[in-house]
Amino acid sequence: MAGKPKLHYFNGRGRMESIRWLLAAAGIEFEEVFLETKEDFEKLCxxxxxxxxxxxxxxxxxxxxxxxxxxxxxxxxxxNLYGKDRNEKTLIDIYVEGTIDLMGMIISLMFQTTEGKAKQIALIIDQATTxxxxxxxxxxxxxxQDFLVGNRLSWADVHLFETILMTEELKSDVLSKFPQLQAFKTRMSNIPTIKKFLQPGSQRKPPPDDELVAKIRKMFNM
Structure with a gap:
């Protein structure tokens, strides 16, 4: 029997968070190995x-x-979160790429100055809502239908839901003009595996703080 997937990353969101989300949505337990120092990273290399x-x-x-x-x-x-045929897979790719674009803007916030962060948040909200x-x-x-592709849960739904929650952390009423997305958010929140991941004590990570950012900068010579 194969062991649990093992995730190697720092103890924060970054680009690993979407991987945590997808595994959690699929109901797959996983282990995490957190890199704490530059030496940890260099050893993997x-x-x-x-x-x-x-x-x-x-x-x-x-x-x-x-x-x-x-x-x-x-x-x-x-x-089985990647569609049933080539057409569905292509649609999932399209929808995921869109959310990846928006997610990338959010992830980059942690490295912005205070002034730069304010401008970046304004840009994110503008791009999200327009x-x-x-x-x-x-x-x-x-x-x-209830989901983006084929009326069944897919990677595209999980990634969109994660993106919505992260954007709402920047502006809580960002979905006020989007009734379909509000209903989508409610449906996704009630899927048992996702509901579990949203509970306190899960492996979901909080927004990055200054201490984490400093550790990442030191680890990667930023």
Whole structure:
């Protein structure tokens, strides 16, 4: 019997958080190995575990997979969260790429100055409410189903839900003009595996604080 997936990253969100979300949504338990120092990172590099000397890295099914998109697509395909055919898979890719764009803007906030952070938040909210959320609102309305693709839970739904929650941390009423997304959020919140991940004590990570950012900067010579 294969062991639990093992996630190698620092003890924070970053690009690993979406991987945690997808595993949790699939009902898969996982272990985490937190990098605390520059030496921890260098050891992974020197051992050949990081092909491009980048995190995240996940040990799963006898492989050490790097590159976030590769990790996510592997997990999605393995756990039937990647559509039933080529057309559905393509739609999932499209919707995921959109949320990845918005998510990247949010992740980069941790490295901004106070002034830069305020400008970045304003840009994120503007892009979310005028570009990205209207697109997903239309998809859900036109599709007329509970989920984005094929009326079954997919990687696209999990990633959109995560993105919504992270954007709401910046502006709590960001969904006020999007009734379809509000209903979508409620449905997703009540899926048992996701509901469990939302509870206190789960492996879901909080927003990064100054201490974590300082540790990351030191670890990667930033």
């Amino acid at each position: 020197n051992d050949g575990a990081l092909l491009f000397h980048q995190l995240p890295m996940v040990e799963i099914d006898g492989m050490k997979i790097v590159q976030t998109r590769a990790i996510l697509s592997y997990i999605a395909a393995k756990h 570009r990205y959320f209207p697109a997903y609102e239309k998809v859900l309305k036109d599709h007329g």
